[in-house]
Amino acid sequence: MTVTVSASGLTLRYGGTVALDDVALRLEEGITGLLGPNGAGKTTLLRVLATAVPADRGAFTVLGHDPGTAAGRLAVRRTLGYLPQNPGFHPDFTAFAFVDYVAILKELTDRAARHREVRRVLAEVDLADVRGRRIKRLSGGMRQRVALAAALVGDPRFLVLDEPTAGLDPEQRMRFRELITRTGEGRTVLLSTHQTEDVAMLCHRVIVMAGGHVRFEGTPAELTARAAGRVWSSAERDPGARAGWRTGAGAFRNVGDPPEGADLLEPTLEDGYLLTLDDTGAQAVTR
């Protein structure tokens, strides 16, 4: 598999806060999930890779282009689609006008060709029917699809999606998952999310960040396997549990260090994620 993005030593400070600390990663075609607690540095990493902000130190390439040079930065931006955490919509714009505006910024100067492209990306996210509607009259899920359409203008090979499913109801989230799978075909997608389920269901790779560091890099199955033999059921909260709660069915579900002969349960990706944070001291699950 070709490596699309390769980064090393990425470091960025905001005053006294180290948001990224010597981050190295490689992304290849397919969908890579980026998990991490609040303040982990996910948005900062995405902004650096999207060339919205330069890192203080370190370097990266996108399809061999180095954004450290003006020509390289332009080349990277031409291969990139970015859905930021808070897309800055003008609420009075229609969906069409907004995506058209983004297309102008992306240097699509021929009006007829640009309009064809805007119609194409709006159709790709199933918004063809409402393209003339003002953004303020669209639902949250539709607005996220407008933002995705804007990211897809120009058919970018590398898509950076910052929490695209945040705030969506389960049905909209499922719909968005379908879209991400579809748009991820043949592209490299970096998807930041707090939804471990999104990662389990969509991603072929997962990166866990905390405190500006990469704490895990591997497949979702490998992250889940970190909790193998460490999730168990008991009638009362187990003293060896780093976290435990009574489930709706009545028994306790414990995560941590099980006693001998414990009634082990199948771990989820979320268990593996939480234990990875706890094991690396990044975020205490232990109370």
Ligand SMILES: Nc1ncnc2c1ncn2[C@@H]1O[C@H](COP(=O)(O)OP(=O)(O)OP(=O)(O)O)[C@@H](O)[C@H]1O
């Ligand atoms: N513009 C800024 N000025 C100062 N500090 C900032 C700025 N942006 C981010 N930070 C700090 O940098 C660290 C990383 O923030 P970042 O937004 O990248 O985290 P995140 O993983 O995306 O968090 P979340 O899941 O809450 O979106 C945090 O400590 C945050 O408070």
